[in-house]
Amino acid sequence: MSAAEILKTYFGYDSFRNGQEEIVQSILAGKDALAIMPTGAGKSICYQVPALMLPGITIVVSPLISLMQDQVKALNEAGIHAAFINSSLTETQIAKAMRLAAEGRYKIIYVAPERLESAGFVQFAQNGRISMITVDEAHCISQWGQDFRPSYLKIVAFIDSLADRPIVSAFTATATKEVRTDIECTLKLHDPQVVVTGFDRQNLYYSVEHIAGKHKDAFVLDYIRKHADESGIIYCATRKNVDNLYEKLSQNGILAARYHAGLDNDTRKKNQDDFIYDRVQIVIATNAFGMGIDKSNVRFVIHYNMPQSMENYYQEAGRAGRDGENAQCILLFSVQDVMINRFLLEKKEFEGMDADDIALVRQRDTQRLRVMEGYCKATTCLRNYILEYFGEKASTPCDNCGNCHREYTEQDMTADAKWVVNCIAEMRGRYGLNIVLGTLLGANRARLKEIGADAYKSYGILKQRSEADLRLLIDQMLAEGYIVQTGGEYSVLQMGDISRLKEKGARVVVRKAQEREEPAGRTRKKKTDSLTGAGFDLFDRLRQLRLTIAKEEAMPPYIIFSDKTLIDMCAKAPRNQTEMLAVSGVGENKYQKYGERFIQEIGAFLAENPNAVVSTQIDE
Numbered sequence: 076m077s078a079a080e081i082l083k084t085y086f087g088y089d090s091f092r093n094g095q096e097e098i099v100q101s102i103l104a105g106k107d108a109l110a111i112m113p114t115g116a117g118k119s120i121c122y123q124v125p126a127l128m129l130p131g132i133t134i135v136v137s138p139l140i141s142l143m144q145d146q147v148k149a150l151n152e153a154g155i156h157a158a159f160i161n162s163s164l165t166e167t168q169i170a171k172a173m174r175l176a177a178e179g180r181y182k183i184i185y186v187a188p189e190r191l192e193s194a195g196f197v198q199f200a201q202n203g204r205i206s207m208i209t210v211d212e213a214h215c216i217s218q219w220g221q222d223f224r225p226s227y228l229k230i231v232a233f234i235d236s237l238a239d240r241p242i243v244s245a246f247t248a249t250a251t252k253e254v255r256t257d258i259e260c261t262l263k264l265h266d267p268q269v270v271v272t273g274f275d276r277q278n279l280y281y282s283v284e285h286i287a288g289k290h291k292d293a294f295v296l297d298y299i300r301k302h303a304d305e306s307g308i309i310y311c312a313t314r315k316n317v318d319n320l321y322e323k324l325s326q327n328g329i330l331a332a333r334y335h336a337g338l339d340n341d342t343r344k345k346n347q348d349d350f351i352y353d354r355v356q357i358v359i360a361t362n363a364f365g366m367g368i369d370k371s372n373v374r375f376v377i378h379y380n381m382p383q384s385m386e387n388y389y390q391e392a393g394r395a396g397r398d399g400e401n402a403q404c405i406l407l408f409s410v411q412d413v414m415i416n417r418f419l420l421e422k423k424e425f426e427g428m429d430a431d432d433i434a435l436v437r438q439r440d441t442q443r444l445r446v447m448e449g450y451c452k453a454t455t456c457l458r459n460y461i462l463e464y465f466g467e468k469a470s471t472p473c474d475n476c477g478n479c480h481r482e483y484t485e486q487d488m489t490a491d492a493k494w495v496v497n498c499i500a501e502m503r504g505r506y507g508l509n510i511v512l513g514t515l516l517g518a519n520r521a522r523l524k525e526i527g528a529d530a531y532k533s534y535g536i537l538k539q540r541s542e543a544d545l546r547l548l549i550d551q552m553l554a555e556g557y558i559v560q561t562g563g564e565y566s567v568l569q570m571g572d573i574s575r576l577k578e579k580g581a582r583v584v585v586r587k588a589q590e591r592e593e594p595a596g597r598t599r600k601k602k603t604d605s606l607t608g609a610g611f612d613l614f615d616r617l618r619q620l621r622l623t624i625a626k627e628e629a630m631p632p633y634i635i636f637s638d639k640t641l642i643d644m645c646a647k648a649p650r651n652q653t654e655m656l657a658v659s660g661v662g663e664n665k666y667q668k669y670g671e672r673f674i675q676e677i678g679a680f681l682a683e684n685p686n687a688v689v690s691t692q693i694d695e
């Protein structure tokens with residue numbers, strides 16, 4: 076079989092994606108390969124397809140147990156003999172797997188890097204026929220990266236111990252220039268074919284919402300209600316935020332799972348599984364969640380707080396839309412987030428590092444935070460901001476992010492800013508935001524009279540302004556440090572560093588966002604756009620069937636079929652084997668296992684809804 080035939084027969088896909096074929100062909104020509112492709116680009120296919128065509132076994136080194144298990148399940152579902160050997164197995168299970176491997180029962184074997192040091196495994200590899208070593212998450216080999224795994228350094232010695240050097244292929248989603256060179260050198264790749272497909276993930280819609288802390292819950296609630304039925308992750312900066320939001324959602328009747336380091340292992344595992352197996356749609360988590368989560372149908376990732384770096388943000392937000400369908404990445408930003416992050420960095424401990432290094436790391440952290448803050452405050456294309464940061468040339472604005480769909484007007488509010496300062500001075504920093512606003516606007520409130528605010532010079536001085544404008548102004552002044560807001564239960568506004576405000580030429584500029592009406596036809600086409608109301612009903616039925624099967628097989632639903640495949644099934648409404656095999660993501664083996672049940676379900680639906688039009692052609 077040719078590579079294209081393998082792709083169709085086992086994986087059910089009609090064509091390779093950008094970059095895949097180049098890697099596959101160069102591996103088949105016996106060349107080493109290094110592929111840097113973003114999450115969801117389809118790295119696994121790049122080594123799985125050639126693995127099936129090479130004469131011997133492919134050993135895949137992977138850092139995470141959960142990833143290996145997922146991959147092996149997916150391969151077995153596709154009818155490919157694969158296994159993993161790692162510490163989640165008992166000694167007896169390992170012995171059995173090794174015996175079967177030695178008998179040549181597996182084409183692909185996943186191992187943790189530590190396994191390469193075990194005498195038994197080395198012996199197996201020396202006696203068996205190993206065609207390729209694939210290093211997944213190859214950036215783990217670099218000391219530059221955040222995920223350095225010392226055991227990755229042993230891979231080379233293992234390769235050297237084999238009499239015939241196998242082909243070596245390495246894959247990663249994150250590689251700055253340093254890391255890339257590190258991978259090439261440390262792994263001793265021989266003149267590798269290097270393929271870099273770029274960072275951009277066109278199916279992700281980025282947006283930043285400026286929302287004061289206490290209004291964030293309302294935003295999340297509203298969003299979830301409007302996106303019922305969609306799977307999503309909500310990242311919070313702290314455990315406490317996770318717990319609070321979890322409470323809030325429960326009170327409002329929304330089922331969610333939560334995940335943070337304060338929960339015991341079993342609870343964490345259970346909550347994670349609930350999410351992966353689609354038993355709950357929403358997970359609220361700290362950044363401890365997500366390593367090794369391969370769930371493909373995550374439709375949104377909301378950041379309740381600003382993360383500490385763009386690297387973190389891109390990785391976490393990138394868990395959305397792995398299936399290539401549209402997904403949203405929303406960051407809820409408030410000025411407090413910056414202050415909290417600064418505080419966390421100050422508090423960060425550096426054990427066993429010398430003073431110079433500490434200074435360097437601090438500097439780097441501060442710089443990263445600044446970049447992240449820049450993203451939150453950017454008024455131009457967010458996608459381009461990200462791409463430029465990761466060293467890619469960005470071209471025209473993407474027309475697929477919050478800022479591209481928004482217009483900003485700038486307003487010079489320097490004079491108003493000085494009155495805010497005066498007002499806080501008159502109050503001697505004893506009152507909070509609402510009192511300050513009320514005073515400046517000259518509100519007729521009993522509370523203001525009670526404290527004598529109506530006698531202030533600043534009382535009513537800005538009454539021609541709207542409250543919303545003044546809120547924006549105060550946000551801006553907080554961000555620039557002219558005033559500060561104390562934490563705690565009763566938070567008050569106090570004077571910050573106003574020296575710069577007194578300088579000549581000082582300006583306080585407030586940017587106001589205006590949502591632009593979407594001109595018809597401008598938004599990106601979604602796969603589901605072609606589905607009619609009846610089409611969505613059918614999609615729901617197919618999802619139900621998938622869930623039933625997933626339970627029977629004790630398998631995550633997305634391993635049975637991805638959302639994308641189900642949508643294609645709705646659009647094509649296959650009635651027989653040939654038509655079913657034409658659906659993207661339906662290979663021979665999956666057809667044998669599940670094809671008929673889906674054909675029946677579709678048939679039943681069409682019989683019950685004889686006049687239903689499930690899908691209409693839309694222009695791509």
Ligand code: ADP
Nearest residue numbers: 088090091092114115116117118119120397398
């Ligand atoms: P990565 O490891 O790069 O994050 P995956 O290997 O998990 O990405 O692939 C992401 C998704 O894309 C999977 O659902 C996979 O089945 C799908 N996919 C990969 N290659 C193709 C292709 N050629 N055509 C259609 N879908 C593909």
Ligand code: ZN
Nearest residue numbers: 456473476479
């Ligand atoms: Zn944009």
